[in-house]
Amino acid sequence: MTKNQKLTTVQMVATKKLQLIWNAKRKELGLTQEKVAMLCQWNTQSAFSAYLLGRVSLNTEAVLRLSKILEVHPTEIMPELSRLLPSSDLEIAIQQEKVPHKEKNMEDLDFNNIRKELASELVIDYEEIASQHTEKNKRSTELVLANAELAFQSIEKQKRADELDIANEELNF
Numbered sequence: 001m002t003k004n005q006k007l008t009t010v011q012m013v014a015t016k017k018l019q020l021i022w023n024a025k026r027k028e029l030g031l032t033q034e035k036v037a038m039l040c041q042w043n044t045q046s047a048f049s050a051y052l053l054g055r056v057s058l059n060t061e062a063v064l065r066l067s068k069i070l071e072v073h074p075t076e077i078m079p080e081l082s083r084l085l086p087s088s089d090l091e092i093a094i095q096q097e098k099v100p101h102k103e104k105n106m107e108d109l110d111f112n113n114i115r116k117e118l119a120s121e122l123v124i125d126y127e128e129i130a131s132q133h134t135e136k137n138k139r140s141t142e143l144v145l146a147n148a149e150l151a152f153q154s155i156e157k158q159k160r161a162d163e164l165d166i167a168n169e170e171l172n173f
Contacts (some may be wrong), residue, residue, distance in 0.1 A: 005129040017077050063078045
């Protein structure tokens, strides 16, 4: 992903879910961004921060690593993974990595409230994007009109200059 590229809606949802899970579980699990980066075998804390803040889109490998550390099922962060692996295969993959999957932790997270919060945040994001789009369209229209006015003024100026040239030529004869 390039530096200025925006996340897709699906990527934004995964980022929001990661943020919610991170905020709900980091204290309970005694995690810092530095610890997560170390456990994920990333060079610096900024790698995790980039995922957490949506500067870089989450990929399957990152989600699998983070889900183990945050002790959640990978589909809780990125539901699209359920299409890649059946749920039972994901559970086997988690068990093979010997990461405990605590049902209590899953119950502690009220995913209905998380979903509602995520939905309300997305509505706000969409409304903001829509208003920005409307403002950009309005500004674009203003700029097109201003450009047309400048072009008209330029034509008028050139017409006056041509008239002056003709008048000067007549005076010089």
